[in-house]
Structures are given as structure tokens and as C-alpha cells.
Amino acid sequence: MATIDIRSVSKAYGGHAPVLTDIDLSIRDGEFIVLVGPSGCGKSTLLRMIAGLEAISAGTIAIGGRVVNDLAPKARDIAMVFQSYALYPHMTVAENMTYSLRLKKTPRATVAEKLEAASRKLGLDAFLARKPKALSGGQRQRVAMGRAIVRAPKAFLFDEPLSNLDARLREQMRAEIRKLHAGLGATSIYVTHDQVEAMTLADRIVAMHGGIIQQVGSPLDLYDRPANLFVAGFIGSPGMNFLPGRWDAGARAVRLSDDSALPVERAIDLPDGSAVTVGVRPEHVGLGGDGGLAAAVDLVEPTGHGIILHLRLQDQPFKALTTDRRYLTPQESVRVTMPADRLHLFDGNGDRIA
Amino acid sequence: MRAIGTLAHRLAILVYIAFALFPLFWLVKVSVTPNDLLYSEGIRLWPSRTTFEHFRFVLAHSDFPLFFRNSLIVSLATAFAATTLAGFAGYALSRFAFRGKLTVSGLLLVTQMFPLVMLVAPIFKLLSPLGLTNSLTGLVVVYVAFNVPFACFLMQSFFDGIPRDLEEAAMIDGASRFGAFRQIILPLTLPGIAATVGFVFTAAWSEMIFALMLISSNEKATFPVGLLSFVSKFSVDFGQMMAAGVLALIPACLFFLLIQRYLVQGLTAGAVKG
Amino acid sequence: MTPAPRRPFLQRLGDRAEPWLYSAPALIVITAVMLVPLVVGISYAFRDVQILNPFSGGFVGLDHFRALAGDKAFRVALVNTFWWTVLTVLIQLLFGLILALLLDTPFRGRGIAQALVFLPWAVPTFLTGLNWAWLFNPTIGPLPHWLHALGLLAEPSNILSDPNLALWGPITAAVWWGIPFFAITLLAALQSIPSDLYEAAAIDGANPFQRFWSITLPFLAPVIAITVLLRTVWVANFTDLIIVMTGGGPADRTQTVASYIFTQAFKRLDFGYASAISLVLLFLLLAYALLILLLRQRLIDRDK
Structure with missing residues (x-):
């Protein structure tokens, strides 16, 4: 177990735009951190730098208080689960899981003991003599996890470990990873592009975009108070609706393009007339009633559990989520309301206001 | 129509195989032909008698x-x-x-x-x-x-x-x-x-x-x-x-x-x- | 931004050197046995180097090249090289392409058929040459008799000793030996064409010929181009069959530039003259490569 401290870390490949810029992040002992962002945001690169698979261009990374910039991966005492699982095809499950212990010349009895414990925890007892080829996708995933667990390392690194599984298995493994972490309490860093995985697994989420950390916080922090337009749009599904508007200081409301006013309850300090973006999550949009704004219905998408209405509001695409099945019958238009306490406001730079 | 196409295809493959193997076949054929038949049966596809005498000589002498x-x-x-x-x-x-x-x-x-x-x-x-x-x-x-x-x-x-x-x-x-x-x-x-x-x-x-x-x-x-x-x-x-x-x-x-x-x-x- | 602390010098050096440590043995051998002799060989072109003449070794300037300009055998070799290369490559390509198309259709026994038709490639080239020389020999081989029976030869004679036909001997052997190469390369390219393209074309109403024309050929074209270009150079340099089958004869009618180099070096032991010819061949090949690069650039520019 260990803390991980990332100080002013940057990564650039000669001559190209930097992949990571000035990353600062302190990870507490035993914490489950999820790095999330679209592909190319630098999250995998950051993970590989922590693992020692990628050189650090600038800054320092410390594991358990010790700067590891110059340490080879094998000297960092970390374990990693790869997206491809990276199981050694010519070794059996048992050999795969104990390879690191054997490299460290661990006494045979200890190896057997640790293998036993890990394979029982993961339900792999029956497969120990098999080669990876003879395993299903889910079983391979477990072996990859087992290989990490037997080592009891300072930290676990996960590089999109579930993205090669089908939806149902992914859900199941997600829960298991969470349970394992609760049991082992090991510091974990988990990279994913799937915001649902991030929300369900993380103690804290690190949202990344364009090689820069956008926001660090608990899942609900990011959901309730996204720091900027990127995080607001990335977290949550279907994504948040955005409408352009102007701040009317006198009315303490946002004026949309048709001059209709959305009152805002919070204290906001903005010059009158500045451009703002209003965000509201589809699940918070109210439907029906007499008030509100008229929106044309483009498409009705039943998901079983609910209904997604694809609307056009003042010429902007706009989504609403409801469980009211009346909306399954196609209608020309609906009236939508946006509760004042559910509105998110962003300034001209896309940063959250208050 | 389709059957003719298939037949032509198999035939073409056979021609290729024959072309590929014929020189090697000839090599083997001459190597097992006794000296006295070498010229008299020069272009016969297989000699009337065969012998391993050439191999024996090559290996031993x-x-x-x-x-x-x-x-x-x-x-x-x-x-x-x-x-x-x-x-x-x-x-x-x-x-x-x-x-x-x-x-x-x-x-x-x-x-x-x-x-x-x-x-x-x-x-x-x-x-x-x-x-x-x-x-x-x-x-x-x-x-x-x-x-x-x-x-x-x-x-x-x-x-x-x-x-x-x-x-x-x-x-x-x-x-x-x-x-x-x-x-x-x-x-x-x-x-x-x-x-x-x-x-x-x-x-x-x-x-x-x-x-x-x-x-x-x-x-x-x-x-x-x-x-x-x-x-x-x-x-x-x-x-x-x-x-x-x-x-x-x-x-x-x-x-x-x-x-x-x-x-x-x-x-x-x-x-x-x- | 804090810069990453500088790592120990030795460690950085070690990281830099690692790939070179892995590749050094190979590079050293290649340098010693190929690059050094190449440079030495180029210097021979301007020196008088004859193994049988202990007083040779002096600098002779451009003498070899002057001699070369008046060497009739060399001019014949140039012409022969052209025909030998063009005919061999084109015939190999034609039959290789047909074979690849034949093997692209699944049928029972395809594995065995494939192994059999590719077998010639494994036959050592000296044996290929000897074997075909024997086949063309009327005392022992059937070919002259068959060609005579077909009316292609006036009498069952050895075409390898007929100045007008001799070049066809090595070409036939080269085609026999080289078809598998084209077939394998083109077959791999054929099998990389996604089958749903053909399905889509079939649904769009294309007949087999149209499918070949509009899907297969465009997909194969780059592979064919690159294979032909590389093979041309290779065939032009390929001397084994000519040396074994005709030794360049009769009367230099099958002598190519490459085999002429070998004849000069091996039979006459005149290394200086052989190296001068080599240099000319090298320049011709370079010019060819340059021409291809220019053509390629033109085509790329046109596509833009």
C-alpha cells in the first residue's frame, strides 16, 4: 500500500504537441482513483508513466514517498492489468499468476499459498492447469486480476481492463473489482473511457481532456458540480443539454435566444449581458404542465426502463429523460421546464459559475 | 455452365501441378533408368526396367x-x-x-x-x-x-x-x-x-x-x-x-x-x- | 514545471545503447562482408587487379571503362539483360497471377495442390538449371522431341546451343522456378481483400468479370507494382541459371551483364574489369530505381 504523488508531470514526444501538460495529483493510500476521458486525452500515457513503461519528460512521480522516475518497472512494486490481459500464452493459469513471485525467488510453499488464496478469491481453482487459450474472456480477465493480486503490490494499475468484455460480463466484473478493492484496500488507479465505470468504481474521479486534468473529485461532485463544459458533457448519460444565453443581472435570470428568461436562484456575480451557457441534465428536465418552453419532438427512444425524448428547443438539440409512458405516443411538441436548482451555468470560457 | 467452370478450374490446377512436378519427375525417372535403356527408351515416361544402381554408385564410389x-x-x-x-x-x-x-x-x-x-x-x-x-x-x-x-x-x-x-x-x-x-x-x-x-x-x-x-x-x-x-x-x-x-x-x-x-x-x- | 531530475549518466547511456547492442552483431557482419567489399570493389574498377598477374594492382584510371565502351560482348550482354529480365518477370507475373486466382477459390485438396505447385521454389537453383538443361538435351530430355512433334522445332535439337533460341532455355527454367513467388505474394494479397466487398458488388449486380475488374484488380495493383519492381532488380542480378545452363554461350547470346561479371571474375580472374562492369550495372540499377521513384512521385502528385 502506498500513496502516489504526481508533481508537475509532462510528457512530450520530440517535436509534437505535448501529450500531458503539468499534471498534479496526490493519491491517498488505499484510494481507488479513476482516470477518465475520451481516447487521446493522455490518461493511458499517465498510467504507463506511473508503471514505468513510458519515460517522464518533466516533473516527478513518487510511489510511497520515493521518487520513481529512474526506476525500471520491475523495481516499482506495482501490478498492472492490461486491456488485452497480456496473459503469457505459453504458460498455464497457475504459471501466469505466479510468474512474478517466481522471478523474485519466493519460496515454493509461499508461492503455492498465495496462488491458492488468489485463485480461491477469483474462483479460478478449476482452471489453474489450463492455458489462456482454453479460457473464456471473463476467465482471462480474472487471471489477469489474479496475476496482480498474488503480488500484494504497493499499487494496482488498470488499463481499461473491462473494455474487451461484453456488456453483461463488464457489469459483473465491475462489481467484483469494487468488492476486491474493498477487501484488499490497495491503492488503485483505473483508466477508462466509460463514465459509468468511472462513476461506479471511483473514490475520486480524475477527468482528463487534451492532456490536462479538468476536474478531480468524488463521482457525485463531478455529477452535481461539473467544473466546466467538458466535464458536464462527459459525465452522465445521455449527456447534459446546453443552451446559449445572456446573463440578465436585473432579472437575475438567463435570457435564451428567444428572450425567454430562466430564473437562477444562486448569487451570481457577472456583468449584465455577458454570454453564458446553461446546462441541464436530461433527467432533470420537467415535461408537460402549462409553463416552460415549447420544444419540437424529433424522435422518441424507449429504453425499456425509461424514454429518451430527442427534442429541438430554440433550434438546439435537447434531450429529456422520463419514465412516463404517455410520451411514447408521438406528439408534435411538448413543454419543457428546467428547475432553477438543477441549472448549471458556465461562462464564456466554459468554466462553471458559482 | 457452373460445372464446366469447375471442371476448367480443376483442369487448370492439374496443368500447373504437372508443369511444376514434371522436371522433378524426369530427374527421378532418369536416375532409376538402367544405362542400357537410357538412350533406347530416351523419351518414354517410365523405363521398362528400373535400377538403384546409380544411387548405389553415387553413395559408395x-x-x-x-x-x-x-x-x-x-x-x-x-x-x-x-x-x-x-x-x-x-x-x-x-x-x-x-x-x-x-x-x-x-x-x-x-x-x-x-x-x-x-x-x-x-x-x-x-x-x-x-x-x-x-x-x-x-x-x-x-x-x-x-x-x-x-x-x-x-x-x-x-x-x-x-x-x-x-x-x-x-x-x-x-x-x-x-x-x-x-x-x-x-x-x-x-x-x-x-x-x-x-x-x-x-x-x-x-x-x-x-x-x-x-x-x-x-x-x-x-x-x-x-x-x-x-x-x-x-x-x-x-x-x-x-x-x-x-x-x-x-x-x-x-x-x-x-x-x-x-x-x-x-x-x-x-x-x-x- | 520542474524538470525531471537528470538520470545517472551510465543509465542514460545504457538506454541509448540497448537497441544497438541487440543489432550490433548483425550490423558488423553485414558491414564486414558486404559493405567493405562493396567499397573495395568500387576501387578495383579503377585498378588493374588480376589474380594470375602478380605485377597487377596499379591504378589505371578510366582504362577499364574505355575498354568497356568498345567491348562488343558487353553491349550484347546489355541487350540480353533487358530481354532476359523483361520476359522472365512478365511471364512469371502472368502465370503467377493466374495460379493465385485459381488457388483463391476453395476446393478439396487445395492444401496439397498448393504445396505441389509451390514446390519448385524450394528446388536449389543450380539443380533447377541442370534439370532444365537436361530436359532440353535431346539425348536425355523429352522437350526437343515434343517441340519437334508440335512443329516448333525443325529437328529435335538442343535450343541451348541455338544462338537464336538459347535465351529461352534459362527463361523457361526461371519461370518454372519463379511462378510460386508471384503466386504466393498475389494469393496473400487476394486473401486480404475483404469478402464482403465481393458480396456487396454481387448484390449491386456485378458479374464475376466486373467484380474482378472493379475490386480484385484495383486491390492487387499496388502489390503487383511493388512485386514487379523488386523482382525486376532481382532477376536482372540473377545469374545461377545462365551460368549453369549455357555459361553465357553460345557466342555470348545468353550472356547478361551479371553473368558477364561472373565470367570475368571467375574464368578470367580479371577482378579489375569485373568490378568496372559491376559499377556500370550498379549505376543502371540505381537509374532504374530512381526512374521508378520519380514515376511514383508523378503518380502520387497526379492523384492529389
């Missing part, structure tokens, strides 16, 4: 077993040495991003493009003061150099087929880079290594120009040198010559079976070699 042994030594040594060197270099090309990598691949490619025959004279001149002319070692050195570039590309393509994740996982598990190479990558590349050995062996077994130039004594002659000098000396002993030819064919065919599965990869890697 000629230098061909010696040539065969020399060729085997040279080809095996070349195959193993070239594959070893190419294994390391191919690994570097496949796994490292380093300054000069493009130059190295370029250099390897260029060695495949220029006429090797233009090296005949200088290599002879350079090797003779070193005592490496008329020596099997000298021949191996030359063949290794000629085959390493192609073997490099081949090994590189085999290494490229092994995911990087595997050695990264090994390095995180506690292996050094070389340890990961030895314990994880090499075992997985074994079939590729076998194929490379096969390709290089076949090439070395066939080489003739440099063997003719560098080897001057009968004791050091490889198979092509021995066979060609036999042909120029005893050009009427067709039965024996062809029996010797059949012998030269055997190892080549064995190695062909070994590398058959990898032909495509081998030919793409060494598109310029053949």
Missing part, C-alpha cells in the same frame, strides 16, 4: 556424400548463426524506437538490392589473406552476412506479431527487458525461429556463385560445386548425375515442408530475396 556433408555443415551453421544474429537485430527493429532505426532498415534493404555478384571479386581478395578461401568457415561467414538482412526482416515480422503488452506485463512482473525477451518473447517466437532457420538453410543450400569462387579443392566442395564439376567432367553419366541431383533435392524438400506455413510471411519479408 563418388565424393557426393562428402559434398553432401559439407553442404549440410555450411547450411546448418549458416542457418543457426544468421537466425541468431537476425533474432537480436529483428527484436531491436521491432521493439525499440531509436535514432538510426530508419538508417538500419534502409541499410538492410539496400543489401538486398545490389547485385551480389559484384562482391565476388573483392570478397575473394579480402578473404584469401585471412585464410578463409577454400574453407567452409569462410563460406559460412559470407552466407551469414548475405542472409542476415532478409532473416532480420522475417524475425522482425514475427516479433511484430507478438503484442507488446506481454513483455510490458513481464517487466512489471519483475523481469528485466532481456529477461522478458528470453522468458516470454523467445518461447512464443519459436515457430518463427524454425521458419527462419528453414528459409536461410534453403538459401544457403542453393548458393552456388560464391561457392564456385571461394572453394577450390574437392574436399571442401559443397554440393553445387561438386555436382557442377562432376557434370563438366563426366557429362555422359546422366544416371549418376541425376541420382546426385535427387540427393540435393532431399534436404531442400524437407525444409520446404518445414517452412511451408510461413511462405507468405517469408516472401513478403524478403520480397526482394526470393
